[in-house]
Each structure stands twice: as C-alpha cells, then as structure tokens.
Amino acid sequence: MNDQVLNLSSHKTSTYMDPRENKKADVPTNKSTRPQKALSTQKAKFGKKGEQKAKKVINLSKGIVKLEDITPFLKNKDAKLGKERLKALVIENSGKYKDQANVTAQLIADKIEEYDDVFKKFDQARAESLAKEINIMLLRGVKESSVEPVKLPDVKIGNEFTFTSIGFLKVTDDSKKGFKNPNQDQVDKNDMDTYKKLVTEWKKIMSSYGMQAISSGKGKMDEEKIKYEFPLEKGGTWSYEVTLDQMCIEVITEAISASLMSEGEVANMMDYYIFDVAAKVGLKAHETVGGGHINIDRAGAFSEKNSLGKFLTAFYKNSAYWKNLDKDATNAPFPDELGISERELKEILGAKNETELMHNLNTRIFNKRHSTLKEDMARDEDLPHYQAVNLEHYDDDVEAQQRIEVRRVPAQKSREELVEQLVRIFKLMKGEDLSAPQSSTSGKQEVNQKKTGNKKYS
Numbered sequence: 001m002n003d004q005v006l007n008l009s010s011h012k013t014s015t016y017m018d019p020r021e022n023k024k025a026d027v028p029t030n031k032s033t034r035p036q037k038a039l040s041t042q043k044a045k046f047g048k049k050g051e052q053k054a055k056k057v058i059n060l061s062k063g064i065v066k067l068e069d070i071t072p073f074l075k076n077k078d079a080k081l082g083k084e085r086l087k088a089l090v091i092e093n094s095g096k097y098k099d100q101a102n103v104t105a106q107l108i109a110d111k112i113e114e115y116d117d118v119f120k121k122f123d124q125a126r127a128e129s130l131a132k133e134i135n136i137m138l139l140r141g142v143k144e145s146s147v148e149p150v151k152l153p154d155v156k157i158g159n160e161f162t163f164t165s166i167g168f169l170k171v172t173d174d175s176k177k178g179f180k181n182p183n184q185d186q187v188d189k190n191d192m193d194t195y196k197k198l199v200t201e202w203k204k205i206m207s208s209y210g211m212q213a214i215s216s217g218k219g220k221m222d223e224e225k226i227k228y229e230f231p232l233e234k235g236g237t238w239s240y241e242v243t244l245d246q247m248c249i250e251v252i253t254e255a256i257s258a259s260l261m262s263e264g265e266v267a268n269m270m271d272y273y274i275f276d277v278a279a280k281v282g283l284k285a286h287e288t289v290g291g292g293h294i295n296i297d298r299a300g301a302f303s304e305k306n307s308l309g310k311f312l313t314a315f316y317k318n319s320a321y322w323k324n325l326d327k328d329a330t331n332a333p334f335p336d337e338l339g340i341s342e343r344e345l346k347e348i349l350g351a352k353n354e355t356e357l358m359h360n361l362n363t364r365i366f367n368k369r370h371s372t373l374k375e376d377m378a379r380d381e382d383l384p385h386y387q388a389v390n391l392e393h394y395d396d397d398v399e400a401q402q403r404i405e406v407r408r409v410p411a412q413k414s415r416e417e418l419v420e421q422l423v424r425i426f427k428l429m430k431g432e433d434l435s436a437p438q439s440s441t442s443g444k445q446e447v448n449q450k451k452t453g454n455k456k457y458s
Helices: 034-046 050-058 067-074 079-094 101-114 116-120 124-138 166-172 184-208 265-280 307-317 319-325 342-349 354-364 415-429
Strands: 013-018 023-028 156-163 214-218 224-231 237-245 248-253 294-297 403-406
Touching (some): 067 116, 067 124, 166 184, 184 248, 184 265, 248 265, 307 354, 307 415, 342 354
Antiparallel strands (some): 013 023
C-alpha cells in the first residue's frame, strides 16, 4: 500500500504498466512537499484558521472526495498551482487503497488534466463532473477493510436494503406528536412527508460527491423515486433506486454478480453511496421495520436438475438460524409457521421433478396465510408473496426477470452483513446442512468468478 504523498511535478520517477495502453509509463515516487506548500498558501486565503481549514481539505478520510473539497483548488487565482495541489490531494487519497495505488493516482492525475478549463474559469457543472470522475476512479481501488473479503459466485443478486428513522417511527408514538392508534391514512401521510425530507438530504449528499439523481417515475406508494447510475470500469453501469415503503426507505439495487459485492468498485459504491449516505441522513436498519430481501437470478443459481428443491430443503431445515435473525413471521413465514408438519414438508419437497414441486408448493404451502397476516394486509391471491422464500417470479414470462426472493432476511446494517448472509445462502444452495450451530464469521468460499452483465428486476 502506498502511503506517500506524491508530487507529480517532480522529475524522479519509477515505472508501472499503464493498463490503458499496455506499456510502461512514468510515475513520480519522491515524497512531496506540495501539501505543506498548499497549507501555507491557503493560510492567507482563509485567514487566521487557514492552516486547519486547509488540512481539513487535504487530509481526506475514507478515500472519497466532496465537491467542497476540490472547489478551493479550482478557484485558486493561480490555475496551474491549483491544479498541482489538487493532484497532490487525490494522490494522497489514493494511498488509502491497496493494490496499484500509483496507477490509480496517475489515472486520476490524467483526468484532472482533462479539466484544465475549469481551473481557468470556474464552472459549477464541470466542477461536479470532475468530482464524480475522481470518485468513480477512486472507488475502483481496493479499500482497506477490517473484514477479510470472501469469494462469492457469479450469480446475479438484486438487493432490497431498507432503512427507517425516528421521523417514520414517531407516527405510532403519541409522546412524539404521533398517534396512539394511527389509522392507515395517518401512517401514509407521515411516511410521505418523512420520505420527501430524507430524499432531499440524500440528494444533497450525493450531489456533494458529484452524483446527480435521475427521476425514476412513481413508486408503489405514489412517491417520486430517484435513481443513481454509475459507470463500471469494464463497461456498462450499475444503479440503484431510492423508494418509499411502509415506514421506511427502500433502496433497490440493480441485479449484478455477487462476486462483485465482496470488494472492488461495486462493493465500495454500496458502502459509500448507500450505507454511508443512509447513516448521514439519519437512517438505520431496523429489526422489525422493513427487511433485507435478496433476489437471486434463476438462470445463474438454479440451472441444474433439482437445484431448487435442494435449496428449499436446506433453507427450510436451517429455519432456526433465520428466525433468530428476523422475527417477522407475519410477512415471511416458514412452512412450520403455517402449520405444515415436518413429515408433510418432506412429502412436498420430495417431488419427482420441478413441475411437481412447484405444484406442491403452490397448493400446499403458498396458499396458506400466517395467523397474524390480516386480510386487509394481503389478499388471498397475494399469499405466495408472503413466504420465507417467494417464487412468484420463478417462471416469469420474461426470462431476465426469473428469480427467487429470499424474504426471511433482516435489514442489513452494512454490506459486510449482506456478504455474510450470501455466503450462507450459497452454501445452502449446495445442499449443505447448516442446521447445527455455526460461527457467525464466514470463512472464504472458493468458487470461480466469471465476467457477466447485470439485470434490472422490477
């Protein structure tokens, strides 16, 4: 890991392989005095506390920049000096990543050169674009983490992260200007008002990173959805939508290979642009409000004969683990919580083929209602949705939409929690018996990774 602050104006260099041209290129290696020079220069600009303010600008944390961090450099009266100082800033920042920090630094320095015009004449839109470009490139590095990354298989996963706040929850607390027994209209109005405030703050934070929201139409609760889309290093994009659900915000991610969720650009985007932003606007994962539903692509996960039956058998047998994590039997009951005996379940899952299995599930499990799921909460035809594993879209007419949804999963507090859950789910797909007590720390899962595109689940 490179922890040096580099001076790009220096003549002392080493070489690295430039991934864009497959040839050697020069990269500065000596320790720079530019940040110190920047501090003294900014002292006069900012006044008495100039040094502290300049340090705040230069000594970034977490390997990501804000528009306000780079603006003083863009507006510097000496355009050339401002540009060199900004290079020093992002190079120092790139040292927070493992593996090829010098390469990342040089590529970003090249990108800054492309924005020479904004140093000569400040333009807000161009400044936002530069902040976005820098962050996208920084997030392609491998972030230092206290959690050892694991290898996950090349199976497409779409996530539904949910977060709530006191603004949502206060409606049921009359001591906080809520109601003792709120009716649905009161809950819905409070949800919408709270959502609008939080989304405004979400947009502000993302805008500070140079990321602009895209309008994504109306959501299921008639809210205005917003979307963020990010370019990926090997081509294509990855995106997520911010939507409203009952007493919470739901972030729905575009389906992409699970192999990208352990480390690298998509993992970093989840950390910085979802979980960190949620925390900054006052949102938290909740034990009973919302849930961390995981959508798994059928083609990638269940192409082998009897693979669905094998997974359901293992998952249902492992129910105690998931019940302990997620107490919400109302919305995602296991078969035994619907009155299905162990013997009957074995008979249902012992189908000769997948067609028979689906028939058994639909007529003997998925048509049952949990005792606490009131009729005004779900119609009879919606009962297949309210299951520990939802197979509504398993045989979807659109092949790209075919998937299962694992619903008995708690709202994730972090991406690391998601990865731990995925490790377990993939083991269950192999039919592993995990019903015995297990360590909460996931070990490495050695599987092959392949390059793949991404899908959008509706």
